[in-house]
Every structure is written in structure tokens, then in C-alpha cells.
Amino acid sequence: MSILVINGPNLNLLGTREPGIYGATTLADIEAAAIAQGEAAGHTVECFQSNHEGAIVDRIHAARTDGTQFVVINPGAYTHTSVAIRDAFAGVEVPFCEVHISNVHKREAFRHHSYLSDIAVGVMAGFGVMGYTLALEFVIEQLKNQG
Numbered sequence: 523m524s525i526l527v528i529n530g531p532n533l534n535l536l537g538t539r540e541p542g543i544y545g546a547t548t549l550a551d552i553e554a555a556a557i558a559q560g561e562a563a564g565h566t567v568e569c570f571q572s573n574h575e576g577a578i579v580d581r582i583h584a585a586r587t588d589g590t591q592f593v594v595i596n597p598g599a600y601t602h603t604s605v606a607i608r609d610a611f612a613g614v615e616v617p618f619c620e621v622h623i624s625n626v627h628k629r630e631a632f633r634h635h636s637y638l639s640d641i642a643v644g645v646m647a648g649f650g651v652m653g654y655t656l657a658l659e660f661v662i663e664q665l666k667n668q669g
Contacts, residue, residue, distance in 0.1 A: 524591040525661055527556050527654070529571040530578060530598030536623075543624050547651045556594075556654055563662045575600055579610045586614035591668075592661045593618035594654065601626070601636045608637045617664070619657045622647040 529549060532539060537548035553569040560567030568590075570581050578600065585593060593611075595618055600607055611618055620638050625648025639645050644660055646653035 524565045524589065524665060525556075525560055525567045525658065526581075526585055526590045526593045527553065527567060527569045527658075528578060528581060528593060528595040528597075529569070530596060530600045531573040533596060533598050534571055534573065545623070545650055552651055552654055556658055559655060559658050560662070563666075565662060565665065567658075575604055575606055579606050582607065582610040582614055582616070585616045590616055591665055592616070594621055594657045594661060595619070595638070596621045596623070596654075597638060601638060604637055608641065611638065611641060617643045619643055619661060620645045620647075621653045621657050623650055623653060624648060 529552075534549055536544055536552065537546055549571060556569060557567045572578050572581070578597070582593070593616055597604065597607055597620065601620070601622070620636065620642040622645075626636075627647065636645070643664070644657070646657045649656060
């Protein structure tokens with residue numbers, strides 16, 4: 523495996539959750555597109571979703587030794603609350619990009635701060651589900667330049 527896509531809490535509800543904000547695309551659609559995009563570029567993409575902070579931390583820890591070269595994460599609400607996820611990324615030293623479907627800076631004030639952005643390689647926000655595609659395009663280019 524080379525690329526891991528992590529989705530945090532409530533993203534399993536995509537397609538039905540607040541479609542005015544998040545659209546009609548399901549998480550299964552996003553994951554299938556990510557896997558296909560990775561395969562087309564010669565990379566394996568694994569997708570993981572959890573509503574539980576500890577499970578996300580555990581998956582990030584596993585990335586340290588399972589061959590993950592880059593992570594794309596939409597941490598959902600944990601963006602604004604999770605020092606644990608931040609510390610997990612700092613501890614494993616696997617590069618990552620942060621993705622948000624909505625433009626969090628146009629939303630409630632509590633969503634304007636991310637515990638992850640300052641240690642992320644890049645941040646995509648407000649591009650809808652296309653943000654995943656753009657982030658993966660960036661990651662694939664980064665991996666190409668490393669190799």
C-alpha cells in the first residue's frame with residue numbers, strides 16, 4: 523500500500539447528511555474513485571472510516587509500519603478538537619494532506635481552527651468531493667518526485 527485515505531466521524535453519512543453542504547455523493551463513491559485514481563497512477567489506495575477517535579489514532583499508528591507513504595484525511599469534526607490525532611501524525615512522521623468538503627472558513631467560528639493544518643503538507647477545503655481528487659493528484663505527484 524502507498525496511500526491511505528481516512529475519513530472521520532459522520533462521513534459515513536455522506537449522500538444523505540446535509541446535502542446542501544456536503545452534496546449527494548456517498549462515501550462509497552468517494553472511496554471507489556480514490557481507489558481507481560490511485561490504481562491508474564500505479565498506487566494502491568486503502569480507505570478507512572471511523573466515528574471513533576481512538577480507531578483513527580490506531581490506524582494512523584499502523585501507517586508507520588504498513589508501507590503507507592502518504593495519508594489523505596478528512597478528519598471531520600475531529601479537525602477542531604483532536605490533539606490526539608495531531609499527536610499521532612507527529613509521532614508517525616507519515617506525510618498527510620487534510621481535506622474538507624465544505625469551506626470550513628465560511629462556516630461557524632469553531633470550525634475555523636484546525637489542530638492539523640499547520641503540520642499537514644497541504645489543505646483542501648471548499649472544493650466539494652473534488653477535494654479528494656485534487657489531494658490525491660497532489661499526493662501522487664509528491665510520490666513520483668520522491669521515487
